[in-house]
Amino acid sequence: MKYITNPLFGVFLSLIVFLIGQWLFKKSKGFFLFQPLFVAMVLGIAVLIVLAKYFNVTTATIYTKAYKPGGDIIFWFITPATIAFAVPLYKRNDVVKKNWLVILLGLVFGTLISMALITLVAKAVGLDAVGIKSMLSQSATTAVAMPLTNAIGGNASVTAMACILNAVVIYALGKQLVKWFNLNSDPLGTGLGLGAAGHTIGSAFALELGSVQGATAAVAVVATALVDNLLVPVFAHLVGL
């Protein structure tokens, strides 16, 4: 037990599972279920479950005691990395200045329509009211989405889980989705969509597609934080949740 409560364990485990993911992804020539992040997540959780069985404690305990200290060190770097998106955004300042109205309208109405559709899907699968409320603020980053969910009476940890899975889905399926829905014909919209759906990970992926996509995705990350803050409570109220 002593060795796995050292922060090094979390850092080590994260690195190993991610490297395995990268190796598998390369070996399988880019099979989408072998996206490094997804593999790392599944393997990492599996290791923690096994360790929990071995030490005869709950998985949640192993997670907080053994993994989290190291995991938090890596997790911390997401903040400066998010800030770093200001650079690709600045480099394509021309795009943003020229299209600010389209970007604003696209995000506001895109978010509203998405929220309506998400509510429909959630109702269709039979999620309860608390579950639906927890799904509404997904387009915002976790730090905005969680307090918002709390404010409208949802379950914040479900929202956090949703935001994480958003990133995993975009990371795993981003390429296919862009192809299937023929999104690349409009770089502006693709960037905004990726930023709204996949947050920081979406932005990193958008940047791989092109500088316009990368810049608008960064705009989406910032703007959805603000748009959701304003729209989610209103929407929840209107739908009567």
Next chain:
Amino acid sequence: MKKEKTKSAPILVQMFIYAAILFTAQIISDLMPKTFPVPTPVIGLVLLYVLLTFHVIKVEWVDSFGSALISLIGFMFVPSGISLAGNLKIMKAQGLQLIIVVIASTIILLVVTAYTTKFFSWVIEKITNNQLTVIDHKKVGGC
């Protein structure tokens, strides 16, 4: 775009700039009202963008370290993914439904936002084109 000016600042200087922005953003984030939370990274992004736009910070002072950070983002999310291990209880209760809704939501957000934006681009282009043809035929595309 001048080629000479692309010499990047030493890595420690770049780190210092990010740290300074992070720190300021943290303070501003704490000052935001509870009912309208704006997280530190979002404020930091806006702050750095504004400083770049007003040429307080030069892009080569933050570029290479920033690219390095962005290139590692997939890895940085590993702890978030694994953090689901702490929430396995919720997953057991409503897991399948939640996962279906989240996957659907991600696709909805991506596609709807993309196409809504495309639609508004088209509308605005139509409007400005009409105006331009009325006002001046030659000035189309001058931005």
